[in-house]
Amino acid sequence: MSTDRLDWDTLRVFRVVAELSSMSAAAARLGESPPTISRKIDELERSIGTQVFLRSTRGVELTDAGKLVLRHALAMAEAADTLHRETARGGELVQGAITIGTGDGLGPYWIAPKLTEFHREYPRVQIKVRVSDEPPDLHAGEADIAIVFQEPRDREIIAHRLGVQHYVGFASKDYLRDHGRPESIFDYHKHRCILHTSYVNQVDRWAPKMSELRKMVDFALITNSGTVIAESCARGGGIAVLPSYMAQIDPRLEPLDLPELAPVRFWITYTERVRRLTHGKLVIDWLMKIFDSHDAVWFSDDFIHPRDYLAKVRQLFPEKRREN
Numbered sequence: 001m002s003t004d005r006l007d008w009d010t011l012r013v014f015r016v017v018a019e020l021s022s023m024s025a026a027a028a029r030l031g032e033s034p035p036t037i038s039r040k041i042d043e044l045e046r047s048i049g050t051q052v053f054l055r056s057t058r059g060v061e062l063t064d065a066g067k068l069v070l071r072h073a074l075a076m077a078e079a080a081d082t083l084h085r086e087t088a089r090g091g092e093l094v095q096g097a098i099t100i101g102t103g104d105g106l107g108p109y110w111i112a113p114k115l116t117e118f119h120r121e122y123p124r125v126q127i128k129v130r131v132s133d134e135p136p137d138l139h140a141g142e143a144d145i146a147i148v149f150q151e152p153r154d155r156e157i158i159a160h161r162l163g164v165q166h167y168v169g170f171a172s173k174d175y176l177r178d179h180g181r182p183e184s185i186f187d188y189h190k191h192r193c194i195l196h197t198s199y200v201n202q203v204d205r206w207a208p209k210m211s212e213l214r215k216m217v218d219f220a221l222i223t224n225s226g227t228v229i230a231e232s233c234a235r236g237g238g239i240a241v242l243p244s245y246m247a248q249i250d251p252r253l254e255p256l257d258l259p260e261l262a263p264v265r266f267w268i269t270y271t272e273r274v275r276r277l278t279h280g281k282l283v284i285d286w287l288m289k290i291f292d293s294h295d296a297v298w299f300s301d302d303f304i305h306p307r308d309y310l311a312k313v314r315q316l317f318p319e320k321r322r323e324n
Contacts, residue, residue: 007047011073013040014052018070022059028301029292031161031267044069095124096279100287101136101143102129103198104226105165106266109249114290125279133198133224138271144280145270145287152269159267162291163299166244166263168306169256175236176254182239185258192220192238194229245298247306255306263303 017026017037027034045051052066062070102111107129115127135150136142138157152159169185182188220238223229233240234252247255268287274280290296297304 007040007043008076010040010044010047011076013037014044015070015073015077017041017053017060018062018066021061025059028161031159094122094279094282096277097126097128098145098274098277098280098283099128099130099143100283101138101146102131103133103147103149104131104224105243106147107131108227109230110245111287111290113249118286122279122282125282127283138269144274145268145284147266147268147287149264149266151265151267157269157271158275159269160288162266162268162288163296164263164265164301165299166260166303167241168244168260169239169258170233170242170246170253171239171256172234172236172252173254175233175238178236182256182258185261188239189217193217194221194223194232194238194240195219196226196229196241197222197224243298244304244306247310248295248298255310257307260303260305263301 013026013030013032016029017023020026020029023037023041024034026032027037030037041053048065048069050065051063052069053060054063100107100111108131112129118127119125130136130143135148136146138144138146139154147162151161169182169188171191179191182191221229221232226242229240229242230246230250230253232238233242234250239256240253241261242253244255244260246253268284268291270280270284275284291299297309
């Protein structure tokens with residue numbers, strides 16, 4: 001078999017299927033359809049001339065050949081990571097500029113704090129972050145990579161689902177002390193409430209109860225800035241609807257003991273041109289990693305209430321209790 005026939009993206013899909021023992025679970029993680037995942041596994045088996053999975057109604061199981069392929073695939077992935085790190089340290093091969101288009105939530109609060117670590121490994125790759133409520137036009141060069149909240153229909157745009165943002169209510173401890181805690185979302189009309197304008201445009205993706213809530217509540221503050229919402233809420237401005245991960249970002253924000261208001265999916269998108277760039281592929285892989293790492297539990301399909309996450313963190317790391 002010629003290595004020219006190997007598709008490295010297919011090997012990446014194979015690794016995820018092997019990890020999850022399920023093509024449907026791998027499809028959900030990678031933002032692909034189950035038939036697409038199955039097709040890529042079939043392509044891999046044809047290219048290497050052997051079966052890598054035994055399929056059943058319970059999922060998939062690696063064959064002996066599949067276990068061998070997995071061992072080599074993991075070694076190849078590790079070698080690729082090492083190559084990226086070493087060439088970056090040399091400052092010769094991995095360099096260039098990449099523009100990331102994103103909203104004012106994930107960009108400032110999740111991506112930006114991790115850029116220091118990225119640049120420690122890849123100091124010659126320049127990252128430009130373009131923050132906007134509107135998704136950038138990738139064909140027009142408004143961005144190279146975009147994180148969007150609606151799956152693109154353009155066949156020339158490559159898209160992978162990164163995860164789900166779960167929206168919940170937050171308030172400051174001082175505000176809750178002075179005004180009490182709402183016992184349900186229908187108590188929101190008794191409180192000062194804060195809303196992002198983009199939520200108004202996304203109402204069709206919100207739970208029906210959120211539509212009813214919008215009719216009941218006279219919002220004290222409506223803004224197109226996530227920073228304005230977070231700061232106002234943290235300083236006692238009222239109850240804000242924010243993504244659940246803000247509980248990890250800002251300890252001044254107290255999550256309400258209420259169900260989530262909405263799950264909203266989001267995708268990473270880019271063109272084939274960017275994927276073929278060495279530094280473009282590097283940034284794509286890094287973004288997918290920071291939304292799929294062990295501390296990115298906020299973006300899983302299943303909602304994890306911030307109170308449960310914070311309680312577990314404080315149990316495992318008592319020093320966090322003092323910090324918060």
